[in-house]
Amino acid sequence: MQLDTYTRVSLVMELVKKTDDQGNRIILKRYRGRVFHKDIPGNVGDQLEKVENLQCRPDDVLLCTFPKSGTHWVYNMTRMLQTKRIQYGGALNMIEFEDISAFDHVKSPRLFSTHLTYPFIPKAAKKGDLKLIYVLRNPKDVVCSYFTYMDRIECTSYIGNFDGFLKSFLTEETISCGGSWFTHTREWNSAIRDNPDLQVLLLQYESLKKDLYKNLQKIASFLEIDHDEKFLRTVESTVSFQSLKTLHGTRAGENRLYINYGDNGRLPIYNKGKGLNLIKTFCIVYCFLWVLSPSLYVLSATLIDSLETLSTCLACLQVVRIWMLGFFVVFFFFFFFFFFFVVHFFIIYVFSCCF
Structure with missing residues (x-):
């Protein structure tokens, strides 16, 4: 790709727009050699500092994923278990995109989400002061879902064909929050292996699809929440693809944070079906x-x-x-x-x- 626009925002953060020889266009922010989503507010360094110093509570949970790895899906099943209520949530409290100070007014138990790579998560999480759920998904499914998502939203970070998106996905110059899928996975796996203080549950997207009920039991056990089989079965049916797609189509699926993406801030996240x-x-x-x-x-x-x-x-x-x-x-x-x-x-x- 050739750099066609280069804007220096500060000494350590750049807004970069790149176009390749096929006309595929990508927009991202670069901070200290790392790439970040263009919609991270303001200076990336300032926002990351706020994330790092997030004041956490003992019953907080942080859901960690690379984009298009089942974030909304796992968020909703975890939130239902955490609150013991069957209620759909379209707003995921993405810490890298939100006003961090607003979280102080959120009632416990709190559930946050992030696409950040491990080095940029809150210090409290690294010390084991809150619980983490990390979800891993097959990269070939991630890249297909990610391209479809980018192709359907307004104010997108990528305009072009799948070939260009795939080439970008295989490098560090891709739309992410600190690193490519490969960097994200490597750093999280290394942290899980080397940091004994982490309170983390590792889930696999494919395993969730294969046996959702068993994974719901894992999440409930990890959160130290006692739920009977009837409630777990209710959660299981509520977070089915068709059910979530229907709920997402209501006002509960709207999010003011993504209002510029179109459809009143309702993200096009439930697209995969049997036909595909x-x-x-x-x-x-x-x-x-x-x-x-x-x-x-x-x-x-x-x-x-x-x-x-x-x-x-x-x-x-x-x-x-x-x-x-x-x-x-x-x-x-x-x-x-x-x-x-x-x-x-x-x-x-x-x-x-x-x-």
């Missing part, structure tokens, strides 16, 4: 078969030529040859879908006519 899963599966299989196609064709042609030679020498193998040709037809039908089936069936048919 089918499309993704089809694309993966299609690409896989595209790579294998030449090799399978050579293999099939070689085997057919071998059968031709054998059938010429030994008339008794004529039945075997016909059976094998039928087998290849069925084989290509299941593995090459319509396009591959037609092409390879035609090739086999030509060979069979020459025998």
